[in-house]
Amino acid sequence: MTTPPAPSPIAPASLNQAFLIGASCLIAGVVLWIVFIGIPIFIVGIVFMAIFIYRCWTLIQDGPHRTTPGLAVGLMFIPLFNMYWQFVAFAGLAKDLNAYARERSLSAPRANEGVALAACILSISSLIPLIGIFTGLAGMICWIIAALSIKNAAVAIAGAKDNAPPAPDVAAVV
Numbered sequence: 345m346t347t348p349p350a351p352s353p354i355a356p357a358s359l360n361q362a363f364l365i366g367a368s369c370l371i372a373g374v375v376l377w378i379v380f381i382g383i384p385i386f387i388v389g390i391v392f393m394a395i396f397i398y399r400c401w402t403l404i405q406d407g408p409h410r411t412t413p414g415l416a417v418g419l420m421f422i423p424l425f426n427m428y429w430q431f432v433a434f435a436g437l438a439k440d441l442n443a444y445a446r447e448r449s450l451s452a453p454r455a456n457e458g459v460a461l462a463a464c465i466l467s468i469s470s471l472i473p474l475i476g477i478f479t480g481l482a483g484m485i486c487w488i489i490a491a492l493s494i495k496n497a498a499v500a501i502a503g504a505k506d507n508a509p510p511a512p513d514v515a516a517v518v
Contacts, residue, residue: 354399356502362399363495366392367488374484393491394420400437400498403505407444410436427468435460438490441497452500453493460490 366389373386394417401413416433420426438455445452466483470476 354403354498354502356499356506359396359399359495359499359502362392362396363491366390366394366396367491371488396491396495397433397437400441400494401433403498403501404440404444407440407447409440409444430464430467431461434490434494435464438494438497441494441501445497445501448504450501450504452504453496455497456490456493459486459493463487463490 369385369389369392371389373383373389376385397420398413398417401409401411401416405412411432416437419429420433422429435457438457438460441452441455442457444450445454463483463486466479466486470480470483472479
């Protein structure tokens with residue numbers, strides 16, 4: 345017997361909004377980086393993507409999860425450690441969203457775990473001289489595809505939580 349999901353503290357529209365603003369600013373920031381006006385736009389994109397990742401992790405805290413929302417985002421800002429932590433915060437999020445939906449038999453689209461893992465690997469390999477420019481570009485493409493699949497899975501889970509009947513109040517039963 346599967347347990348019904350707890351009501352979502354995150355509105356599906358807020359996930360879409362944070363993702364759209366964050367991804368748009370990151371892409372615009374990269375494109376405009378050469379003329380230096382892209383740097384502040386890129387920083388805004390990082391902030392909104394951090395909000396998006398935080399909200400996604402918040403959705404699944406009542407199920408299988410490998411970290412908390414605060415740790416998922418906060419540890420990404422530690423230099424060098426973030427090369428490891430992206431595998432937990434980003435690729436792990438895809439796995440945990442899928443496990444959450446599978447455990448609760450939700451008809452949510454699955455987050456693309458393979459592309460999320462490839463995005464993490466390619467982002468690290470972008471530090472290699474000469475080939476880094478190509479792996480960095482491939483990594484950005486993989487990251488966009490993975491983030492979009494994570495967003496779709498998270499929106500579906502948030503929507504399923506909103507439509508779920510409220511959990512019984514234990515205090516009222518006793």
